[in-house]
Amino acid sequence: MSERFNIVIADDHPLFRSALRQALGNAYPDTTWLEAESADTLQQTLDNNSQLDLIILDLQMPGSHGYSTLIHLRSHYPAIPVVVISAHEDTKTIAKAMHYGSCGFIPKSTSMEDLAAALDLILQGETWLPAGLDLSKEDISEDGDFANRLAELTPQQYKVLQMFGEGLLNKQIAYDLEVSEATIKAHATAIFRKLNVRNRTQAVIALSQLEVNNPVL
Amino acid sequence: MSERFNIVIADDHPLFRSALRQALGNAYPDTTWLEAESADTLQQTLDNNSQLDLIILDLQMPGSHGYSTLIHLRSHYPAIPVVVISAHEDTKTIAKAMHYGSCGFIPKSTSMEDLAAALDLILQGETWLPAGLDLSKEDISEDGDFANRLAELTPQQYKVLQMFGEGLLNKQIAYDLEVSEATIKAHATAIFRKLNVRNRTQAVIALSQLEVNNPVL
DNA sequence: ATCCCCCTTAGCCAAAAGTCTAATATGGGT
DNA sequence: ACCCATATTAGACTTTTGGCTAAGGGGGAT
Structure with missing residues (x-):
């Protein structure tokens, strides 16, 4: 056991990140822990590290719409x-997480011992x-179409879509990403086509359908 | 007892409406029951009936964003x-409903006897x-600001905002409401000012914050 | 009668959004 | 070497959005 793992903790709560890290640090002494506080920093972590073994993902993070990060x-x-x-x-929340490809679901109320046992299993695949x-009662499948469409977005397109979801103008997005406004427009057109919507407002509406606990689904 | 009441049932599920009506029909024989299946038809019912004694409102209705209808x-x-x-x-859901001015909260799991007893109390004020x-633990107040702003909207402005939330263009809204596009633009400007947002995308984002079970609140 | 609020509309203008074509660059995979 | 996906950008263009001014009509309250 005790291989050299690289594990990312993506949660917007600093206290929770360090608690998790501390609790698991004993069981996995040789592990490199990476932390991400937003969908943005998580993307950066992915860009900078090629060998990642696990992402522990909270569904509520700034700039992330529920399951959208998981799907992406x-x-x-x-x-x-x-x-x-x-x-x-x-x-329902758990069933959806599994449906969108999660390899497990850990309630925050889980005890630290169970948590370590869970990680053991998950790291073994x-x-x-x-x-x-009992998840058998839960029927998802409703928004499978949109999830598939969302999965088609490239990382940069996904990032731009998230910024649409924050209500930013093209100009602001271009400034933040340090590219030209023409680039944002090009991404926008591609996003709308992939998501099968006509403008940014409809894109944001579609995105919000993936919110956790959205009663629509 | 048994006055002549006018009671509106606003729920998008026809079966539920008739079940409710049938169950309560015995306890309130002289009551006129009105049904609304959407925020739209509910508004029409309000326009056409000046003497309404109670609205039984479901939080999930087409064209309505969670608590927004209640606030309005x-x-x-x-x-x-x-x-x-x-x-x-x-x-949390219950606490928010009360916070936004509901005079009661009836889970759909309530028995029909309890339901009649509840109506008795509510109709007495x-x-x-x-x-x-125990609602004492629930602290709302977070989005009180936006709720106040939403309450400032006139009925027509509120309707236009809902249609923004459906992703419609000004042109489509104008056609549906049978007014000119200039009118929609005038409403849009007023809406943005009252909600303190800069464009329709931000307005839709703000509106979606009022979704039931939104984890943000 | 008067005031005020709401709804309506037009016309003008500026800004933002969105589409299309075309071109360059980069990195990965075959 | 070549293909392909991705990201980038410019330029020209159309559509949509949004703000501003001005104005008329209706209804309720004082």
Whole structure:
């Protein structure tokens, strides 16, 4: 055991990140821990590290719309397993996380011992779920179409879409990403085509359908 | 007892509307029941009936964003009590409904006897909540600012905002409402000013913050 | 009668959004 | 070496959006 793993903790709460890191540090002494506080910094972490073994992902992060980050990760980095960790723990939330390619679901209420046991399984390529769960009743599939469309976006397009979701103008996005406004427009057109919408407002509406606990789904 | 009441049932599920109506018809034989299946038809019902005694409101309706309808009703028809009825029944959802001016909260799992008893109280001007509830832990107040701003919208402005939320163009909205595009633009400018946003995308984003079970709040 | 609010509309203008073509650059894979 | 996906940009263009001014009509309240 105890290989040299590279594990990312993506959660917007600093206290939770360090608690998780500390709790698991004993069980995995040779592991390199990386932290990301937003979808943005998570993307940077992915860009800068080629050998990642696991992403521990919170569903609520600034600049991320619920499951959208999970969908994007699974489609563009299929080799890296993602385990979702969340304060929500109803079966629907869990079923959706699994449906979108998570290799496990860890409620934040999980004890630290269970957590270490869960990581063991997951790092071996298994899946892990809280005990005593019946997901058979949960029928997802509704928005499968949009999820597939979202998965077609390139990383940069995905980033631009997220910034649409923050209400930014093309000009502001171009400034933030340090590219020209023409580039943003080009991305926008590509995004709309892939998502099958006509303008940015419809794109944002579609994106918000992936919010955690959205009653629509 | 048994006055002549006018009660509106606003729920997008036809089966549920008739079930409710049938169940309560016995307890309130002289009551006129009105049904609305969307925020739109609810608005029409309000326009056409001056003497309404109660609105039974589901939080999930087509063209309505969670609490936005409740906020709008309470600000523009303060004399008409609104009781929220919902499949969600966590304390946060309930606390928010009460915070936004609901005079009660009825989970859809409530028995028909309890339901009749609840209506009795509510029609007397009292409030009603499921037994054994502790809302003291729930702290809302976060988006009070936006709720106040939303309450400033006139009925027509509110309707236009909802259609922004459906991703419609000014041209389409004008056609649907049978007014000119100039009118929609005038409403749009007023909406943005009242909501303190700069464009329609930001308005839609703000509106979606009022979604039921939105983790942001 | 008067005031005020809401709804309506037109016309003008500026800004932003969105489409299209065409071109360059880079990196990975075959 | 070559192909391909991605990212970048410019330029020209159309459409949509949004703000501003001005103005008329209707209804309710004082």
